[in-house]
Amino acid sequence: MDAFPAYFPLAGARIVVAGSGEGALNKLRLLASSPATLVRVEGPDAFLTGSYSGALLVFIDGEDEAFAKGAAAAARAARTLVNVTDRPELCDFTTPAVIDRGEVVAAIGTGGASPMLATMLRNDIEQRVPEGTGRVAALFRNFQDDVRARFPELHARRAFLRETLSGAVAEAAQGGDMEKAQSLFRAAIAQGPKAAGKVQFVAGRGPADLLTLRASRALAAADVIAADPGADPDILAMARRDAERMTPDEATPEAMIDLARSGRRVVRVVVQAPPAEEVRFLAAAGVSVEVLASAS
Known part of the structure; x- marks a missing residue:
């Protein structure tokens, strides 16, 4: 593994997008549905360290080499993580091809070596991830504490979750009937362990x-x-x-x-x-x- 994939919580985060090219617009579109605060920086302000203060991530669309290097240096001086479009040598991280299902996010990266390959793989995988997958994840998050309390042993908890994810609870959430899904989930938790090894x-x-x-x-x-x-x-x-x-x-x-x-x-x-x-x-x-x- 040449690069370690990680997920950054975006609620309450500040993300700066510097530059005015197509790459900057793509990043803004990518993050538009996130709970992060998006800040757009253009022109000379991109060379000011203060423009990046408090940012979790910075995306720079380098209009030219001087702009890319100057903006990246200013962002790093503000102690942020930097991504520069099409310039992996200036990046602290690369941007993967993303499958966004709300609570479920899948990412395919090539370390900047071949974004087109990552996009092709994303298109293949995206067809296998139903639209309702995020609702399933949100449901399971809401019941996380109840499941842990009912199944304190890790193997029992995993067995319960495997069974529930492949049964009527997940099907109801997948189809958008969250009231039914919650009712079934509560009943399954109350019933307790039943999956055999x-x-x-x-x-x-x-x-x-x-x-x-x-x-x-x-x-x-x-x-x-x-x-x-x-x-x-x-x-x-x-x-x-x-x-x-x-x-x-x-x-x-x-x-x-x-x-x-x-x-x-x-x-x-x-x-x-x-x-x-x-x-x-x-x-x-x-x-x-x-x-x-x-x-x-």
Whole structure:
């Protein structure tokens, strides 16, 4: 990862856009729906440090090299983060291609190397992010404290949220019926934990692009990961960074049964087909088991 993506809260923030070119207008349009205070700076004022005082971010559309360098120097003297259109060497950060769904914002960046590629990728991904996604996120934020109080254990909370995000609660919010969504959410919280854990065997020999979508989703949702030696690193990179790690020796059938019964999702990344007797043993114990092979 050559650049670290981060999100800055914009409520109450001051953002300065300096310059008068098309790039400046694009930034103003991009931020028009945000809760930030937008300040436009043009001409000689762009060279004054005071023009940028208190700004969280500064966007500069360099009309020419002298303007770009002078404005960037003044902004940095005010201790702000600076982005200069088409001049990555003058930037503290780059501007990604953004998918804006209100509470849900997705960004695709190339570190300034190819904005056109970022735009193309955004167009592809945007079609997969429904318009109502922001309403779902807003609903879940409003119930965040209630969920934490009802499900103090992290794995139980994750299991509840996974189930709720794929059920009637999210569907109602997606469709705009927020009153129904809130009612269903309250009922689900009151009902408490009900999602059972499972054990999923994922083919780990590689290459990673042969993994099925179901297998990649299993890795992304795993609470516990146990990988065989020789598993493809690109496959392991798909797993959640905060998932608990176990060695294959620790991931005995008995241990996996205990984890699944406690509501956890266990993913065994294997380089050979899992032993049939192990799969049968887990199933006989009442554990949900999936064997997810590559798409080859």
